[in-house]
Amino acid sequence: MNKKNLSRFLLMAIAVFFFTACSDEEFDGVGIENAAADYSLRHVSINEAKQLINSLDLSFLNDGNELRSAEEERNVAIIEPVIQNSDTVMCVINYADNNGFVIISADKGAESTVLAFSKTGNYDFSNTNNGLHDWMLQNKTGINYNKKQPLKNKYQTNKVWSDVANRKKNIEILTNTNEMLEQPTLKRTTTIRYSSSRYGDLTKEEFEYLFPMKWHQDYPYNTKCPIVSDPNNPNNKRRAYVGCVAVAIGTLTYHFEYPKLWNYSIIPFRENEGSYIGREERAKMLYEIGVSVDTDYGYHISGVNSISKITNLFKKWGYANSGETYMFDPNLFMKSIKYDSPIIIASYGNNGGHVWIADGIRCDIGNNSYTHKSVPRGGIPDLTNATVYLRMRWGWGGNNDGWYLDNSSTTGENPNDWFGFGGGRAYIININPTYAAPGGRGGRL
Numbered sequence: 001m002n003k004k005n006l007s008r009f010l011l012m013a014i015a016v017f018f019f020t021a022c023s024d025e026e027f028d029g030v031g032i033e034n035a036a037a038d039y040s041l042r043h044v045s046i047n048e049a050k051q052l053i054n055s056l057d058l059s060f061l062n063d064g065n066e067l068r069s070a071e072e073e074r075n076v077a078i079i080e081p082v083i084q085n086s087d088t089v090m091c092v093i094n095y096a097d098n099n100g101f102v103i104i105s106a107d108k109g110a111e112s113t114v115l116a117f118s119k120t121g122n123y124d125f126s127n128t129n130n131g132l133h134d135w136m137l138q139n140k141t142g143i144n145y146n147k148k149q150p151l152k153n154k155y156q157t158n159k160v161w162s163d164v165a166n167r168k169k170n171i172e173i174l175t176n177t178n179e180m181l182e183q184p185t186l187k188r189t190t191t192i193r194y195s196s197s198r199y200g201d202l203t204k205e206e207f208e209y210l211f212p213m214k215w216h217q218d219y220p221y222n223t224k225c226p227i228v229s230d231p232n233n234p235n236n237k238r239r240a241y242v243g244c245v246a247v248a249i250g251t252l253t254y255h256f257e258y259p260k261l262w263n264y265s266i267i268p269f270r271e272n273e274g275s276y277i278g279r280e281e282r283a284k285m286l287y288e289i290g291v292s293v294d295t296d297y298g299y300h301i302s303g304v305n306s307i308s309k310i311t312n313l314f315k316k317w318g319y320a321n322s323g324e325t326y327m328f329d330p331n332l333f334m335k336s337i338k339y340d341s342p343i344i345i346a347s348y349g350n351n352g353g354h355v356w357i358a359d360g361i362r363c364d365i366g367n368n369s370y371t372h373k374s375v376p377r378g379g380i381p382d383l384t385n386a387t388v389y390l391r392m393r394w395g396w397g398g399n400n401d402g403w404y405l406d407n408s409s410t411t412g413e414n415p416n417d418w419f420g421f422g423g424g425r426a427y428i429i430n431i432n433p434t435y436a437a438p439g440g441r442g443g444r445l
Helices: 003-013 046-055 130-146 244-256 276-292 308-316 330-338
Strands: 018-021 076-084 087-095 101-105 114-118 187-196 200-209 227-230 233-239 301-304 343-349 352-364 387-393 402-405 424-428
Touching: 046 076, 046 087, 046 101, 076 130, 087 130, 130 343, 130 352, 244 276, 244 301, 244 308, 244 343, 244 352, 301 352, 330 343, 330 352, 330 387, 343 387
Parallel strands: none
Antiparallel strands: 018 301, 076 087, 087 101, 101 114, 114 402, 187 200, 200 352, 227 233, 343 352, 343 424, 352 387, 387 402
């Protein structure tokens, strides 16, 4: 089956409701005499998580040109275990004063230990969406499965944790001074160099947008949505939720200020900023987008039944190259984001679906050192085997936004567990208005 037909097949398979429900020690050289499965050698206890998070170089959580130690910047408020089948599979570390969070794997044999992180806010278990729920389930299922498997050899430990003791303390930050002066379109490339006794020089490349929007789906975003009744109690009525599809499309529409159907100059960047008229214009934009993709407005959910309605709308508006891919491809993702085209992601799981935006990509690309400014168009190094984090903007009022590991569509070594949660994931890339100059125009995202 060729790629085009495969995409069509998967497109049909994912024609479902994409809705919003409101709804530590150094491990290096652990003495393993054989490759027999040994849970105790792979498992990470809460105490080990505390020791390791205190020693882990968390400079990636700091903003600005001057970096101080993690100890000076952040104090751990709480470490919460994440359980799957009675097994601790992750630890969520929330820092005091809403100063960020880190999610780590509780498997010493995992290829990637840092699963997610954010420089601000805390991870809120009580305020998640279906997309994040599916990401968590995917990783929980994979870690739970892999911890029961034998280590391949006695050196199979994650490089992020096993290199902690050997990392250099000096961190080099490379920024573009001119771009730092732009407001609110603030972009920065950060290259962090460190060395390891085992892995040699490694480089992290990060290309990101700052000042993110934190739009949501209830008031004041839904003031133009229809009033709907509770199907279980018709006397209960309220405004329908905007729907995650409209929020994702509206975010990009505002970013590019295109099409010229709304007065972007008065639409506020943040929730309660701007005038009443500006907030109503934003609500009008989101509702009209929802109607354009045939949103089914309901009391509990507002959904769209096909991802093709998203791409068709962008094409109708005159956006160029608004295609989609169903294969995880960091090379395509890097090019899309570099050229000012954030990615729309749609996930479909057993509990429903969700649509959101990724507006940043971060790659560990061992033995390569470059910034996006020094790479000519078409000359980006191959990222196929990179460890890739996408910066997820869940469209949930900013809750749990951050960088999430998104290296593949499967849970890891279990070939029978497609996507880990009984569904699929689609990525819409290269979304850009036809008027935009090559390389993108820069927006407000």
